[in-house]
Each structure stands twice: as C-alpha cells, then as structure tokens.
Amino acid sequence: xxxxxLTQAKLRVPRPHRRTIARRRVTRSLDAGGGRPLTVVCxxxxxxxxxxxxxxxxxxxxxxxxxxLDAGDDDPRRLLAHLAAALGTVETEAAVEAQRALRDDADxxxxxxxxxxxxxxxxxxxxxxxxxxxxxxHVRAPAxxxxxxxxxxALPPGARVVVATRSAPPxxxxxxxxxxxxxEVGPRTxxxxxxxxxRLLNGALRLALSRExxxxxxxxxxxxxxxxxxxxxxxxxxxxxxxxRQALARSRADVDAYLGEELLDQLDPELRTFLRxxxxxxxxDASLCAAVLDAPxxxxxxxxxxxxxxxxxxxxxxxxxxxxxxxxxxxxxxxQLLRRELHAREPQLVGALHLRASRWLxxxxxxxxxxxxxxxxxxxxxxxxxxxxxxxxxxxARRYATVRRLIDAIPPERGEFGPYxxxxxxxxxxxxxxxxxxELDAGFRALRDRSDAxxxxxxxxxxxxxxxxGRVAESVQRGRALFARVREQPLPARAAIAANLGMALWFAGxxxxxxxxxxxxxxxxxxxxxxxxxxxxxxxxxxxxxEERALxxxxxxxxxxxxxxxxLDHAYVHQAVAAVARxxxxxxxxxxxxxxxxxxxxRVPGSLHDALTLLLRAxxxxxxxxxxxxxxxxAAARAIVDDHLDAGIVEPRLxxxxxxxxxxxxxxxxxxxxxxERRVLAxxxxxxxxxxxxxxxxxxxxxxxxxxxxxYRRLGVGSRAEAxxxxxxxxxxxPVRGEIADRPTAVEGAAPGAxxxx
Numbered sequence: 001x002x003x004x005x006l007t008q009a010k011l012r013v014p015r016p017h018r019r020t021i022a023r024r025r026v027t028r029s030l031d032a033g034g035g036r037p038l039t040v041v042c043x044x045x046x047x048x049x050x051x052x053x054x055x056x057x058x059x060x061x062x063x064x065x066x067x068x069l070d071a072g073d074d075d076p077r078r079l080l081a082h083l084a085a086a087l088g089t090v091e092t093e094a095a096v097e098a099q100r101a102l103r104d105d106a107d108x109x110x111x112x113x114x115x116x117x118x119x120x121x122x123x124x125x126x127x128x129x130x131x132x133x134x135x136x137x138h139v140r141a142p143a144x145x146x147x148x149x150x151x152x153x154a155l156p157p158g159a160r161v162v163v164a165t166r167s168a169p170p171x172x173x174x175x176x177x178x179x180x181x182x183x184e185v186g187p188r189t190x191x192x193x194x195x196x197x198x199r200l201l202n203g204a205l206r207l208a209l210s211r212e213x214x215x216x217x218x219x220x221x222x223x224x225x226x227x228x229x230x231x232x233x234x235x236x237x238x239x240x241x242x243x244x245r246q247a248l249a250r251s252r253a254d255v256d257a258y259l260g261e262e263l264l265d266q267l268d269p270e271l272r273t274f275l276r277x278x279x280x281x282x283x284x285d286a287s288l289c290a291a292v293l294d295a296p297x298x299x300x301x302x303x304x305x306x307x308x309x310x311x312x313x314x315x316x317x318x319x320x321x322x323x324x325x326x327x328x329x330x331x332x333x334x335x336q337l338l339r340r341e342l343h344a345r346e347p348q349l350v351g352a353l354h355l356r357a358s359r360w361l362x363x364x365x366x367x368x369x370x371x372x373x374x375x376x377x378x379x380x381x382x383x384x385x386x387x388x389x390x391x392x393x394x395x396x397a398r399r400y401a402t403v404r405r406l407i408d409a410i411p412p413e414r415g416e417f418g419p420y421x422x423x424x425x426x427x428x429x430x431x432x433x434x435x436x437x438x439e440l441d442a443g444f445r446a447l448r449d450r451s452d453a454x455x456x457x458x459x460x461x462x463x464x465x466x467x468x469x470g471r472v473a474e475s476v477q478r479g480r481a482l483f484a485r486v487r488e489q490p491l492p493a494r495a496a497i498a499a500n501l502g503m504a505l506w507f508a509g510x511x512x513x514x515x516x517x518x519x520x521x522x523x524x525x526x527x528x529x530x531x532x533x534x535x536x537x538x539x540x541x542x543x544x545x546x547e548e549r550a551l552x553x554x555x556x557x558x559x560x561x562x563x564x565x566x567x568l569d570h571a572y573v574h575q576a577v578a579a580v581a582r583x584x585x586x587x588x589x590x591x592x593x594x595x596x597x598x599x600x601x602x603r604v605p606g607s608l609h610d611a612l613t614l615l616l617r618a619x620x621x622x623x624x625x626x627x628x629x630x631x632x633x634x635a636a637a638r639a640i641v642d643d644h645l646d647a648g649i650v651e652p653r654l655x656x657x658x659x660x661x662x663x664x665x666x667x668x669x670x671x672x673x674x675x676x677e678r679r680v681l682a683x684x685x686x687x688x689x690x691x692x693x694x695x696x697x698x699x700x701x702x703x704x705x706x707x708x709x710x711x712y713r714r715l716g717v718g719s720r721a722e723a724x725x726x727x728x729x730x731x732x733x734x735p736v737r738g739e740i741a742d743r744p745t746a747v748e749g750a751a752p753g754a755x756x757x758x
Contacts, residue, residue: 010068011086013132014054020225021200022055026189030056030162033183034128037155038176039162040169043187044309044331045262046226049164052190053132063090063129069138076143080108083131083151084116090129094119113150121156128158136165145170167308187312187331191223201232208238220248221255222332230254259337263310274301275310275330276345279338280353280376282369284311284328291360292353302328310334351377362386367393371406380411380418388417388455391424396527398567400432419453427463431528433568433603441469458482465500467507468608470644474698475504495521499529502536503572507648508700511543528569531560535576542583554580568609571600575612582620590620608647611640615650618657631661642674646699652706668713673732677714680707681732685724 030052033039041049057064067086073079081102088095098116106112120129139145149171152161163169176182192200198214201207209217221227234251236243264272278289278298286299305311311328330338343350354377361370367390374383387407394403407425414421426443429435435443444460451457465479479501486494498521505514518525518533518540525533534557541550554577561570578593594617601609614637621630634657641647641654658667673681683693694704712718715726727733 010070010082011066011089013057013064013066014050014068016051016054020048020051020055020229021196021204023052023192023196025193025196026052026185027056027059029185029189030183033160033162036181036183037160038152038171038181039160039183039185040171040173041162041164041185041190042166042168042309043185043190044166044334046224046258047187047190048225049190050134051225052185053134053162053164057130057132060130062127065089065129065131067131067133069133069135071138074139074141074144076108076141076147077102079139079144080112080116080147084112087116087120087131090131091120091122108147109150113147113154117151117154117156120159128160130159131161133161133163136163136169137167142170168306190225192225192228193223194218197223197228200228201235205232206237207232207235209235209244213239213241213244216244216248220251224331224333226258227255227333230258255333256337256340259334263334264337264341267308267310271301271304271308271310274298275305275334276338276342277349277353278302279330279335279342280350280373281357282329284330288357288360288364292356294356351379355379355382358382358386368399368402368406372409375406375410378411380413381415383410384414384417384421387424388420391420395424395428395431398431398528398564398569400428400567401434403428404432404434416454419447419450420455420459423447423456423459423463427459430463431567431569433600436604437469437607437609441471462497462500465497465504467504467648470608470647471698472504472507472646472648473694473700473703474646476501476508476510479504491521491524492526495524495526495533496529499525499533499536503532504648506536506539507650509649509652509702511540515540515544531557531570531573534560535573538576538580542579547584550580551584566596566600568600568603571597571609571613574600575616578616578620582616582623587620587624590616594620606640606643608640608644608650611637611644611647611650611654614640615654615657619653622657622660627661630657634658634661638674642676645676645679645697646703648700648703651703655706655710668710669716671714673711673714677707677711678732680704681711681723681727684711684720684727685733 030039030041041053043049057066065086065088067082069079069082073082081099084095084098084102094116097119098112101112101115102108133148139148148161148169152171155161163171173182173184177184194214197218198209201209201214201217217228217231221231231248231251234247234254236247239247264275267275274289274293277293278284281288281292284302286302289298289302290296292298302311306328311330313328329335354373358370358373358377361367361373367386371383371386371390374386383406387403387410391403404425407421407428410421423444426435426440426447430437430440440463444463447456447460451460461478461482465475465482467475469475479497483494483497483501486497498517502514502518505511505517514536518537522530522533522537534553538550538553538557541547541553557573558577561573564570574593574597578590578597581587581590581593594613597613598617601607601613604610614633618630618633618637621627621633634654637650637654638658641651647654661667679697680693683696686693688696690704690708691701693699694701697704708720708723711723715723715730717723717726724733
C-alpha cells in the first residue's frame with residue numbers, strides 16, 4: 001500500500017555496495033540483541049552502520065521492516081506516519097488503521113500508537129519482527145524521542161527496534177543498560193579486523209596486496225570501513241611498492257575530504273574550535289580540557305562531543321561492548337585532521353596549548369604525558385627539567401624504553417638539565433639492552449666532564465659501580481668511594497648504591513663484604529635495586545654453602561620481578577636463581593632460569609651479562625656430563641671474557657670449567673695468549689708484585705692469578721722467570737725492554753694511572 005506522505009525509497013533496504021563483504025561476526029553481534037526490545041548501533045560517519053544492518057536484514061529469520069530517516073522526520077506526526085508505513089510491511093491492517101487515525105487528527109500518543117501496537121500483537125506472537133530505523137541522528141525533537149520511547153516500551157514480546165545513529169539517542173539508555181533491555185554495537189565492533197580487510201581488498205576487490213602493503217593500509221585507516229573504501233578506490237590492482245605508496249599518499253586527501261564534509265562541516269563553530277584545540281591531547285577529560293583552553297565551560301563542550309560520538313570512551317582491550325566508561329579520546333584519523341587544521345589556522349597557539357597541558361598533567365601525576373607535551377611545545381628546557389624531577393620515578397617503574405623515547409623527543413636546547421637527560425638516557429638504554437656495555441662505558445666517561453651539571457655526578461658514579469662494564473675492581477673502588485660520600489643521605493638513597501656495590505663486591509670475589517653491606521640495607525632497598533640485592537645475597541649464600549638461605553633469597557628475588565615485562569635488569573635475578581637451583585640439585589629449574597636469562601642477555605651479545613649466562617650454562621652442562629655442549633658454552637664465554645679488562649669472578653670460574661674439560665694433556669699448551677693475558681704478560685719482566693700488577697691494570701688480584709696460570713699453561717712453564725724467558729724466545733716479549741713485541745705500551749694503550757677514578 002502507498003501512503004501519500006511517504007517516498008517508497010525510505011522503506012527499501014539499501015543494497016550493499018560492491019566494496020564490502022559479508023561479516024558474520026558483526027551479524028552475530030546484532031543477532032545477540034534478539035531478546036531485548038532495543039538495539040542501538042551508534043558510530044560516526046563512515047563506520048558502515050547501514051551496510052551492517054542491510055546485511056543483517058538479508059540474513060534475518062524473522063520479518064523485518066526498514067525506515068530510512070531524514071530531517072523531514074523530525075516531527076512526531078510525520079514520524080509516526082512513516083513508522084506505520086514501515087510496519088505495514090509486517091502487519092498491513094494495523095498500519096492502515098494508524099494512518100487513517102492520523103488523517104483524522106487523532107492524538108499520536110493516546111490513540112494512534114496504541115492502535116498500531118495492538119495490531120502488531122499477532123505479528124509478534126507468530127515469528128516476531130524487527131523495525132530498523134536508519135540515521136536516527138536526524139530526529140532531534142523531544143516529542144519524537146518520547147514517541148520512540150513509548151513505542152519501544154510497549155512493544156509486544158518477540159518484537160524489537162534496531163536504530164542506527166551517529167550520536168547517542170536520548171532514549172534513556174542508562175536505565176535500559178541497568179535493566180538489561182538494550183544491546184549496543186559501536187565503532188569497535190563495526191571496524192574491519194585485519195583478516196577482514198584482507199578478505200575485502202584481496203578477495204572481493206582482487207587488489208593482490210602484499211602483507212606489507214596490507215599492514216600499511218591498516219596503519220593508515222585502522223579498520224575504518226569508509227577509509228578502506230577510499231583507499232581501495234585509489235589503488236590499482238597488484239601495485240608495486242612505488243605505485244602503492246603514491247596511491248596511499250593520495251588517499252589521505254580523500255579521507256580528509258570525507259571527514260571534513262561528513263563530520264567537521266556539520267559542527268557549529270564553537271564545537272569545532274574546541275575539538276581542533278584539544279586535538280593535541282591523547283586523552284580527554286573536562287578538567288584537562290578546561291586547563292588547556294583556559295575555559296571553565298570546556299566540560300560542557302566535551303559532553304556535547306561525546307553525545308555526538310565525536311569522542312568516545314576507551315573500552316577494555318578486545319571488549320565488544322562500546323559503552324561508557326574509561327577516558328575519552330578522539331578518533332585517530334579525525335584527531336590527525338584536526339591537528340593539521342590547528343597548525344594551519346592557529347599555529348601561534350600550538351606551543352601555548354602544549355605547555356598548558358604539560359603543567360596540568362605534571363600537577364596531576366601524569367608524568368610521561370607532561371614531558372611529551374613540553375617537548376612538543378618546543379620548550380626543551382621545561383621538558384628536561386621534568387625529566388630531572390621525575391626520571392628516577394620512571395626508572396623505578398622500569399619504563400626504560402619510555403624514558404629513552406621521551407628524552408630523544410626533547411628539543412636539543414635543554415639548558416642545565418641536558419647532561420642529566422643524556423646520562424639517564426644512557427642508563428635506560430643499558431638496562432633495556434638497547435646499548436652495549438662498551439657504548440655505556442664510553443658515554444658515562446664522557447659525561448664525567450659535566451659532573452657539575454645537576455644530578456649528573458651521582459647518576460654517572462652510581463652507574464659506573466655496576467660490574468657489567470668489565471672493570472670489576474674499578475667498580476668496587478668507585479662504589480666504596482661513592483658510598484662513603486653519601487653516608488649522610490637518606491637511607492633509600494644509600495640502599496640503592498649499596499645494591500650496586502654489593503653486586504660488584506660479589507663479582508670481585510668479596511662475598512662476605514657483599515653480604516654485610518646488603519643485609520644492612522635490604523629493608524630500605526626498592527625497585528630494580530631490591531631485585532639485584534636479593535639476587536646477590538642468593539649467590540653469596542651459594543658461595544657459603546647455605547642452601548636454605550640461598551633458596552629463600554632466590555625465591556624472593558624471583559617474586560620481585562614476577563609479573564613485570566621482561567627487562568635486561570631481570571637477567572641477573574634469573575642468573576642467580578639458576579645458580580641456586582644448580583647448587584640445590586634442581587637442574588630442570590636451573591635450565592629454565594638460564595633460558596630466561598639468555599633471552600634477555602642475548603640483547604647485548606658480547607657483554608659480561610652474556611658471559612655470565614654462558615658460564616652458568618657451561619657449569620650446568622658439565623654437571624650433566626654434556627661435555628661437548630659445555631665446551632661450546634665455555635668457548636663462547638671465553639671469547640667475551642677475554643675482551644674485557646676485568647671480568648672478576650667470572651674469569652677464575654670459567655678457567656675452572658676449562659680445566660675440568662681438558663683431556664689428554666693441556667689443551668692450552670702452545671696456544672697464543674689472549675689480549676687480557678698479554679696485558680699481564682707485558683708486566684712480568686718488571687719488579688711489580690702480583691698485587692701491584694693488579695693495581696696497575698685495574699684488575700683484582702684473583703683475576704691476575706687466573707691470567708698467570710693460563711699464561712704458564714700456554715707456555716709450558718712453572719714460574720714467572722721461565723714465563724719471561726720463553727715469551728722472549730717466542731717473540732711474545734721484546735728481548736730488550738720486556739714489553740709485548742707488537743704493542744706500543746705495556747698496557748695496550750692504557751699506562752698505569754690512566755682511567756683512574758678522580
């Protein structure tokens with residue numbers, strides 16, 4: 001039947017465009033609302049609401065009526081006439097009666113709607129039915145909303161209303177959520193997932209894009225259906241990389257034009273200005289927006305934007321429900337367009353907006369964002385000052401990659417805190433495994449010339465007490481000097497230095513001193529330093545053959561890092577736990593912890609971190625009788641240890657493994673001394689004692705003793721005098737001056753006194 005007030009096209013279900021595919025996942029989300037009287041599909045323009053509903057209607061197993069709304073429906077009598085006409089496809093007689101009553105000027109609420117609902121009872125009781133209302137955002141009159149509420153609330157069992165809208169409809173959704181009578185489908189559900197995008201682009205559209213090209217499309221539009229269609233239109237079939245990049249770049253203009261026409265141009269100037277100026281913010285809340293805009297009423301504009309679906313809450317990851325809750329954010333593509341508009345229209349405001357955001361975020365404890373906004377404002381001094389104030393907090397939370405990213409983004413003019421930023425970035429890079437110990441050592445030593453800058457001396461000196469730079473005796477010396485200087489500082493500050501020094505003492509073979517120092521400060525030790533302290537105490541207990549205590553400290557160390565993202569500073573904990581497990585005969589546990597340590601220490605191959613893991617593995621393999629595997633691990637560890645000036649206790653323990661692996665005579669006999677051994681050999685003709693040689697080379701006495709034993713084995717001698725004679729005969733020492741024949745100085749470029757601590 002034809003009604004005079006209606007265009008029949010409004011009742012037809014739109015045909016899906018060729019640039020789409022059937023998505024059963026989305027259809028199931030709409031099916032899930034079958035037991036509830038209202039389903040709301042709410043999303044911005046271009047999210048594929050109409051297409052999703054049209055596909056759902058095609059697959060529906062119950063009668064479905066369709067009504068496409070427009071601005072002309074923003075009148076209760078006209079809206080009710082069109083509702084009746086749509087429902088006439090389900091129950092003709094009831095629709096005719098409703099139309100006749102409207103022409104007789106009957107009251108829409110008191111007479112027409114009740115007649116229509118009474119007539120729909122039979123249709124609902126048979127198979128049920130659904131009424132789809134597309135583009136509900138055009139209906140704004142309160143009387144129209146009351147009419148729809150009355151319709152939904154009085155629907156007979158088995159009937160449902162499904163609405164599609166760009167903004168949240170005023171249909172008392174909060175009450176319906178509490179009562180469980182509404183199903184909501186939002187942008188996250190409607191967005192194409194990567195596999196669906198591939199099925200569309202390479203399946204339906206036959207573009208034959210590579211994996212890398214598909215990833216680039218995903219990065220550009222993030223599953224936004226309209227964006228996918230616009231990008232697809234710009235792409236030729238089977239594009240090579242150059243043509244693909246050109247087409248993708250061109251598509252940005254199409255996306256911007258779509259967003260401008262469908263979203264921004266529909267806004268009033270006040271709301272558009274609000275969105276443009278707050279586009280610098282990743283997360284939105286009323287107080288922050290008010291501070292950035294210096295406008296107390298910003299919260300009202302934010303609420304308008306939320307109701308218009310221009311900003312949305314951040315749901316839980318992978319949640320299919322797009323309801324309220326969480327922080328607000330603007331769609332990524334829209335935010336990018338708004339930021340470009342801000343820089344084009346109001347470039348003079350950009351810096352001020354970022355600085356206001358930085359100050360508010362700093363005061364609110366959102367440190368990372370505060371630093372990032374100060375840097376984005378171009379104020380390197382302000383950003384560096386924030387790093388100086390909060391850097392330790394971020395480091396205690398093990399946000400190493402974040403610290404490096406924030407520091408790298410700060411403009412180069414950083415003022416007095418620039419050297420501190422450099423030092424903290426080095427430390428973060430070392431703990432994250434992004435920088436090698438050699439790079440860290442060079443960087444920290446270069447910064448010693450800037451020790452007068454705020455915070456630099458303490459940070460650099462504290463880092464140089466770590467043993468992993470391969471100067472263990474020097475690390476101990478520095479650590480003791482630094483610890484003596486901070487005796488008057490608060491206990492937590494002393495405890496952090498004690499943790500570093502205790503670790504260096506264990507590496508130097510001074511287990512008793514490490515135990516005394518760490519036990520005195522353990523209760524005040526926090527963050528990564530506590531994990532290190534517990535790990536060192538576990539290793540000391542192994543040395544002392546106190547298995548019960550070793551297991552207790554190892555368990556506490558492992559519990560301290562459990563649940564955190566793996567970081568290089570966790571490797572020492574896993575190494576210690578492996579050593580304890582091996583000593584306790586728990587070889588499977590030791591293997592598991594060594595595997596964990598190896599995954600971390602492999603980030604810095606050639607480091608003492610890596611050498612310690614390889615040594616512990618060689619010891620475990622030797623226990624198991626796996627001599628070939630142990631030989632490989634020991635050889636890999638030796639290649640690393642010989643490249644360090646002083647590997648501390650790692651050197652004699654590795655030598656012990658090598659000695660245990662020797663068969664049928666000494667495998668070292670006749671082989672050439674390593675670089676580390678040649679440094680010791682160069683000083684043998686002198687009058688220096690073993691202890692004095694150790695001091696001259698910044699090595700421990702035990703390390704020099706290990707080098708001497710290996711030199712004797714290589715030369716086949718039993719005394720120092722014999723070693724000098726044989727070395728001269730072989731051309732390893734200069735026959736006149738007693739130095740290494742092919743070396744310019746006795747210590748390979750570092751004469752005694754060089755690199756000594758200030």
